[in-house]
Amino acid sequence: MRGGDGIAGYGEALRLEFSGPDRLTDAAAAWRDVVARAQIDDDVRLPGSGLVAFGTFAFADESNATSVLIVPELIVGRRGSKAWVTRIGDGAGIDPVMRAFGDDFRVTLRAGQTSPADYVDAVSTAVGRINDDELGKVVLARDLIGRLPAGSDVRRIAAELAIGYPDCWTFCVDGMVGASPETLVRSEKGTVSARVLAGTLPRGRDDRADAEAADSLARSPKNTAEHAFAVRSVLDTLGRHTIRLQKSQPFTLRLPNLWHLATDVEGVLHDGSTSLDLVADMHPTAAVAGTPTDAALAVIRSLEKFDRGRYAGPVGWIDAHGDGEWAIALRCAQVDEDDVVHAYAGCGIVGDSDPAAELAESRIKFRPIVEALA
Numbered sequence: 001m002r003g004g005d006g007i008a009g010y011g012e013a014l015r016l017e018f019s020g021p022d023r024l025t026d027a028a029a030a031w032r033d034v035v036a037r038a039q040i041d042d043d044v045r046l047p048g049s050g051l052v053a054f055g056t057f058a059f060a061d062e063s064n065a066t067s068v069l070i071v072p073e074l075i076v077g078r079r080g081s082k083a084w085v086t087r088i089g090d091g092a093g094i095d096p097v098m099r100a101f102g103d104d105f106r107v108t109l110r111a112g113q114t115s116p117a118d119y120v121d122a123v124s125t126a127v128g129r130i131n132d133d134e135l136g137k138v139v140l141a142r143d144l145i146g147r148l149p150a151g152s153d154v155r156r157i158a159a160e161l162a163i164g165y166p167d168c169w170t171f172c173v174d175g176m177v178g179a180s181p182e183t184l185v186r187s188e189k190g191t192v193s194a195r196v197l198a199g200t201l202p203r204g205r206d207d208r209a210d211a212e213a214a215d216s217l218a219r220s221p222k223n224t225a226e227h228a229f230a231v232r233s234v235l236d237t238l239g240r241h242t243i244r245l246q247k248s249q250p251f252t253l254r255l256p257n258l259w260h261l262a263t264d265v266e267g268v269l270h271d272g273s274t275s276l277d278l279v280a281d282m283h284p285t286a287a288v289a290g291t292p293t294d295a296a297l298a299v300i301r302s303l304e305k306f307d308r309g310r311y312a313g314p315v316g317w318i319d320a321h322g323d324g325e326w327a328i329a330l331r332c333a334q335v336d337e338d339d340v341v342h343a344y345a346g347c348g349i350v351g352d353s354d355p356a357a358e359l360a361e362s363r364i365k366f367r368p369i370v371e372a373l374a
């Protein structure tokens with residue numbers, strides 16, 4: 001959901017689970033099979049109408065988290081002035097009734113497997129490795145943990161995020177809930193687009209300080225270098241699937257909690273890839289892993305003490321044409337079946353990163369989810 005437009009599913013008509021290094025290509029193939037066997041009646045013909053699966057995928061090949069594609073029994077969608085209902089399989093029996101939110105809850109998150117001091121140490125070690133020329137950039141994250149009262153209504157968290165962060169993509173799929181400012185890829189009727197982020201500064205305390213923050217972000221060699229890595233990785237991959245690939249100039253994107261450096265990319269699909277094929281090829285980008293990818297993933301494995309689960313993985317939806325909208329799962333938390341909440345946030349580390357500043361930045365990135373739970 002973004003800016004009031006979006007799709008919400010009820011029930012589960014089909015649930016497909018994936019894991020391991022081929023989880024994304026397996027999902028792309030499985031979705032082709034599902035579509036080939038489906039009989040679809042869609043008069044609305046808008047992005048998100050007709051047969052749709054929602055998905056959330058683990059970040060790492062070796063993760064213990066399951067990756068899923070879920071086809072709901074009933075979907076309610078809205079885009080601009082149009083709204084629709086899609087019924088799937090036996091969904092004919094379900095009515096899209098409004099269900100009141102469950103009880104209000106307040107949860108405080110505390111440090112998980114990485115204390116703030118551990119994070120500062122990990123960042124220092126990473127800076128050392130970058131300056132030894134082992135790699136150019138690595139994204140290091142830390143985790144927070146908490147527990148919701150039993151049976152809490154996770155929709156409350158999604159609703160808070162959608163209201164507070166209308167320019168972000170708010171998602172809630174299989175307990176993975178968040179509001180991400182960054183897309184991995186969107187495809188719609190042959191046009192492929194992406195919003196790449198990397199480079200961050202906190203918002204200023206007043207208008208003047210805020211304008212200065214945006215200005216210094218746009219001029220900062222550290223942030224522009226970090227941003228360039230992320231844009232290059234997206235252009236390289238999308239270049240294989242598109243023609244007329246264009247990028248905007250980097251611009252400063254204002255969110256309620258911080259400024260990001262952003263670049264929008266758009267091209268014309270030339271090889272019939274579905275949005276999941278593109279996701280499979282693009283993940284993980286330099287925005288959430290680093291560069292070069294393999295060296296960055298090795299540093300993440302050695303310095304992060306936890307399984308990222310679906311954090312920093314692709315989250316979104318795909319329709320019967322293969323079109324879809326996939327965000328990178330950031331500013332998010334995973335609510336497990338036992339009501340335990342794991343939240344994650346990370347920062348792109350380059351050669352001149354200051355560990356204390358990165359810790360402060362990660363704190364601000366936690367703010368959307370920490371506040372939505374409070």
Ligand SMILES: C=C(O[C@@H]1C=C(C(=O)O)C=C[C@H]1O)C(=O)O
Nearest residue numbers: 198199200287330345346347348
């Ligand atoms: C890794 C995260 O964010 C990423 C890292 C950024 C940075 O370091 O500047 C900015 C946006 C995202 O690409 C996160 O929010 O957890």
